[in-house]
Amino acid sequence: MKILNKWQQLSRAQKDVINATLLVLFFYLFVLEINLAETLAERLEKFEHLQLDEVPFLLLFIAIALAWFAKRRVTEQAKEIALRIAAEKINAQLLSENKALTHHVLKVQELERLQLARDLHDDIGQYLLAIRLDASSLTIDANNPDVLPARRILSNAGHIQQMTRMLMRRLRPAPTNSQNCIDAIHLMIQEWQDQQANITFELHISEQVNHFPEQVSVAVYRLIQEALTNIAKHAQAKHVSVSLDLIGNTVASYSQLLCLEIKDDGKGLDAQVAPHGMGMIGMRERISAVNGEFLVRSNTPHGLIVCAKIPVNPT
Numbered sequence: 001m002k003i004l005n006k007w008q009q010l011s012r013a014q015k016d017v018i019n020a021t022l023l024v025l026f027f028y029l030f031v032l033e034i035n036l037a038e039t040l041a042e043r044l045e046k047f048e049h050l051q052l053d054e055v056p057f058l059l060l061f062i063a064i065a066l067a068w069f070a071k072r073r074v075t076e077q078a079k080e081i082a083l084r085i086a087a088e089k090i091n092a093q094l095l096s097e098n099k100a101l102t103h104h105v106l107k108v109q110e111l112e113r114l115q116l117a118r119d120l121h122d123d124i125g126q127y128l129l130a131i132r133l134d135a136s137s138l139t140i141d142a143n144n145p146d147v148l149p150a151r152r153i154l155s156n157a158g159h160i161q162q163m164t165r166m167l168m169r170r171l172r173p174a175p176t177n178s179q180n181c182i183d184a185i186h187l188m189i190q191e192w193q194d195q196q197a198n199i200t201f202e203l204h205i206s207e208q209v210n211h212f213p214e215q216v217s218v219a220v221y222r223l224i225q226e227a228l229t230n231i232a233k234h235a236q237a238k239h240v241s242v243s244l245d246l247i248g249n250t251v252a253s254y255s256q257l258l259c260l261e262i263k264d265d266g267k268g269l270d271a272q273v274a275p276h277g278m279g280m281i282g283m284r285e286r287i288s289a290v291n292g293e294f295l296v297r298s299n300t301p302h303g304l305i306v307c308a309k310i311p312v313n314p315t
Contacts (some may be wrong), residue, residue: 102289117171181217202241219286235266258310265303
């Protein structure tokens, strides 16, 4: 048992050396036992003209050449492995820097959205209100020749004001925690339902979805927002379903995956999605920034499915 334990503690290289030594020793004892040299000399004496007695030296030279070639190949492979490891380290560093840059860009983008929303409310909103008030004052006197133009101005200003409010809702800051995100998603779906009366919106959020980081909250909210915008613009859908759930994860560093799925019954993949369009690129980058997977596929029998899986709850 002691010998077996010591043998198991040896490295693979040490075991190979011992095995090779024992094999050579066994072969040497076997040669001594059968007098291999004398036996070969007797058997090959009649073939002296073929110089077969020189074959062992030839085999020895071949063995030395093969050993040299093997050593050279091992050295080259070691260099290749070292270069590959160095390249992988550089790639990992570049990937980390790229993700950090993506996080920074998305953060700056959220700040710009907030500033734009404020400018729309404080500046354009006030000017539109002033235009509507001035136009309303011109419509008081029915005999005023400018009544009809004033009414058109009033109508157009009201339309612009409505569009401005819609833009401000889209530009509002994304929620920064899970509960606010869930509430904001409910509000978003309700607003879309009010705006798109011809589309039925359904929202399913699992009770298990109760906690995830700030970056995940922003990514999920913006992804739903962008997907619904694409559906409203291009899909001509009648039914849209948004679901958010948690499933188990086989990745060791995370215990669960947050799964977001947006389905519609519209025109389908070709009509809605340009694979390299800015909307698709933006959604993919947001999910990639939180180490998630982004997938777009056709729905059956028609329509589109936008799916994102984001790792949460580090173990």
